Amino acid sequence: METKRLNKAISETGYCSRRAADKLIEDGKVAVNGKTAGLGVKVSVKDTITVLGQVITKEVENIYLAFNKPVGITCTTDTKIRGNIISYLNYPERIFPIGRLDKPSEGLIFMTNDGDIVNKILRSKNNHEKEYIVTVDKKITDSFVAKMSNGIPILDTITDKCKVEKINDYTFKIILTQGLNRQIRRMCEYLNYEVKKLKRVRIMNIRLNNLKPGKYREFTKQELQTINQLVGNSSKTEEAS
Structure with a gap:
């Protein structure tokens, strides 16, 4: 039966990172099958792990x-x-989100209990596309589209080149492969535009389509198969940690 290090097993549940798991183990807060566990312990799927009794x-x-x-x-x-x-x-x-969307934003987000796929998807170097529809407070110009596409200086860096397409005077589509904090809002602010509405409509191969706000659905078998292919060369949890 396959075994793995205790800290890795804890991180893959989404409970916390491997470093945080090490701290919990060092502090004697983790037990395996009812017995306090030490660093380096290996576990299998048959073992019961508890943190602070949970x-x-x-x-x-x-x-x-x-x-x-x-x-x-x-x-x-x-x-x-x-x-x-x-x-x-x-x-x-027990599930958790993959990545995040700002509180004022809406749209597609993945929820899972698979900590391994979380790490793979979140590695920005894997260049997984995220598509948004954004409404702003002023008319969108050709200059705005060009500047947004070619990179904006925010958060002590310059954003990667991305795809931007004007939909109408006040709405545009943007496809990112980065995940900087409040990236689209900060990019717009730099050009003196204010985001009025921000909706994520696609992550990788999965589209929001007609899914209503507040509702969820399971991935189809085909969608999951395609995602696994897309993240096949991504950093594994062990390497990424």
Whole structure:
């Protein structure tokens, strides 16, 4: 039976990072099959891991959901925060978001219990496309489109070149492969535009389509197969950590 290091097993549940898991183990807060565990312990799927007395392992199939996050919902697993995505979904199994969308933004976000695929998708060097429809407060000019496409200086860097297409006077489509904090809003602000509405409509091969706000659906078999192909060369959890 395959075994893995305890810190890796904990991180793959989405509970915390491997470094945070090491700290929990060092502090004696982790037990395997009822016994306090030390660093370097290896576990299999048959072992029960608890953190502070809470069981974090369970024989559950991998869950992959496409969720249309409404405006006002916060992408955090901290259920003490009002309007958090976990309490809003109230899904029967433990899941967590892949990446995030700002509270004022809406649209597609992935929810899963598979910590390994989270790490693969979030590695920006893997160049996974994310598509947004954005509405701003002023008329969109050719200059705005050109500057947004070629890179904007924000957060002590210059954004990567990206695809920007004008839809109408106040709305444009943008496809990013980066995930900088509030990237689109900051890019627009730099050019003296204010974002009035921001909606993510696609991540990689999965589109929002007609999924209504606040609703979710499971990935189709074909969608999951394609994602696994797209992240096939991505950093694995072990390497990425």
